[in-house]
Amino acid sequence: MKYRLLLLLFLGGFSSVFAQTLQSAGGDRNAFPDPMAPKDPTTTKSVSNGKSGRAALDDSTKMIYGPHTTSYFLEEDVLNGRGAKNNIDSSLHLFHRYLFQERAGFLTANLGNDGTAVRSIFAKKPDQIGTQLGYNAYLPYAFAMDEVKYYQTKSPYSDIEYYLGAGGQTRLNFTFARNVDSLWNIGFEIQRQVSDKFLTDKKYKSGDQSLTGQWGVLFQTNFRTRNNRYRLLSHLNYFDQGIQDQGGIQLLNGLDPTSALKYTDNGALFSNSGVQSNDSFIKFHFYHEFIGFKGLQFFQRLDLENRTAKFKDLDFATHLTTKYYPNNYGTQTDSLYNENQFQSYAHQTGLKGIFRGFTYRTYFKQRYWDVNNPIAGLQKNRLENYVGLFLQQKFNEKIDFTADGEYLLGSDYRLLASFISPFFQVKASRSSVSPSIVHNWAYNAAFRWNQSFENVLFDELSGTLNIQRKQVYFRPTATIQRIAHYNYFDTLATAKQAVDAIGVFRSGFSAGGTFKRFEWSALVLANTKTGPDVLRMPNLVANANLALNVQYKKLLYMQFGIDVQHQSAYYADAYMPVMQQFHLQDRYEIPAFVQGDAYVTLRINRVRLFFKMQNVTQGLLNSNYYTAYLHPAMARSFGYGVRWLLFD
Secondary structure, three states, rough: HHHHHHHHHHHHHHHHHHHHHOOOOOOOOOOOOOOOOOOOOOOOOOOOOOOOOOHHHOOOOOOOHHHHHHHEEEEHHOOOOOOOOOOOOOOOOOOOOOOOOHHHOOEEEEOOOOOOOOOOOOOOOOOOOOOOOOOOHHHHHHHHHHHOOOOEEEOEEEEEEEOOOOHOOOOEEEEEEEEEEEEEEEEEEEEEEEEOOOOOOOOOOOOOOOEEEEEEEEEEEEEOOOOEEEEEEEEEEEEEEEOOHHHHHOOOOOOOOOOOOOOOOOEEEEOOOOOEEEEEEEEEEEEEEEEEOOOOOEEEEEEEEEEEEEEEOOOHHHHHOOOOOOOOOOOOOOOEEEEEEEEEEEEEEEEEEEOOEEEEEEEEEHHHEEEEOOOOOOEEEEEEEEEEEEEEEEEOOOOEEEEEEEEEOOEEEEEEEEEEEOEEEEEEEEEEEOOOOOHHEEOOOOOEOOOOOOOEEEEEEEEEEOOOOEEEEEEEEEEEEEEEEEEEOOOOOOOEEOOOEEEEEEEEEEEEEEEEEEEEEEEEEEEEEOOOOOOOOOOEEEEEEEEOOOOOOEEEEEEEEEEEEEEEEOOOOOEEEOOOOOEEEOOOOOEEEEEEEEEEEEEEEEEEEOOOEEOOOEEEOEOOOOOEEEEEEOOOOOEEEEEEEEEO
């Protein structure tokens, strides 16, 4: 903990000193023009004041800094040759959704508290091919590579977020970015997230009630030459997640899961702090490109990853007695350990270009990975070779056709085709993906297997209509999925592979609009499934938001609103912390539920605040509900948050 606090102090001091140094280096270094902005012929020529090069900034220019003077782009924008500029969001729209599952559109499930193991409630097509570690329960909380924001700023930019909810659900985010000059930007982002135990009765309460503790640190930079012939993007991503696992509600005195929801002092299956999980990694990413001609460009990527996923249970004997673990393969029963150390190295070299709306990209990639289990003293590794091709034809700014493919020589592949227009979009994809390491190989005292599963085949076809009239939109959607050789974990948390294919049909709509001072949105998804019963999901998921906008003298903007979400009954998965996996269970069908959240949001200048009563409908529509087997959702609780944008 000490070195993390020292790191925060160092970064905070560094940002202040850095900003002061740049401002005192001669000239106003905040007043340079935006290199990504189009040239304005009416703009008055700046005065150099005897300076030259990138230091020749206009001291006489006066500028009001704000969201319009700060923008960001993604690596995908650069890779596909788009000069995209995304503005900083300062609106109140859905600002009150501060928990992860809320920001994910209520399409994920956790273990009750923010920061606990999380999964998608629907089957998602794989984002990448090749062998992956498979311990993914906490990775959604980390900074994602394809979502890293690279900034262009005309002044130092800071974004401070602080959210606090019941159960110690606390999240602090700090973002800083500034241009060294008009061509080079640096910045960093720090995320701290914690939550407290709430499945602990008075018998087991102690001074340490921490459930989760998470650190995320991201350093990013982007640079381009004045003639736009060379561009560089890079980031360093650190993540550390610690969990005091609880195992779910301990059903004492003949309580069943439904009756247990009526009580607020339920004890946990793991009643002490001797059961812990940890997932940590450090990743380095580097991208650069050379532009000889617009139609012929050279690019390279480099990725390095070092990751460790581990678990320990110092009360293994007790939990064997209670049959929490199905097996014991070890000679000692006093403790249980599981650890996997994963390293990977990947480099990619390719050509790309743009010609009259046609974009192409082709590349060759090599990836080497190895995994080590120190408990077993065993190591596995593999060298993977990939080729890829991307084609896109843009007919205009709103209509385009895209074909994207990648092939892992001798094994995996993915294919994607899409047509997007203002009126409708259609996407089709097919993937063949290697089983993850955790599906094929496990070695610890409770779980042990060595398997060679076939590749998972994932087909998906989806279509969406876009119907918009004045200030109202309606977007019906439909998705068809076929999954062959589906990998799952059975009721004993053992890795299995389905023999028969699974079919999923999902239909629904999203809608929204404004009427006078009212703003509303809704999402409804209905599912049907065929094939073996090894993929569990609710048949109906819906959520809606209604808000009333109020303005006071153009100084104070407020929203009064309510969020409502519904989920139908189904046999939601249980969770096994040893393997960091959700698995099937046939013991309890989680009842359907409706949850309502009431909130008030405010914006004063560049400061936004919200106050929210979560699960306000508890006791009216239902006593509470489960997010996973034996893991209840947070009861009625109060939360608030603030976000402050600074541009100088």
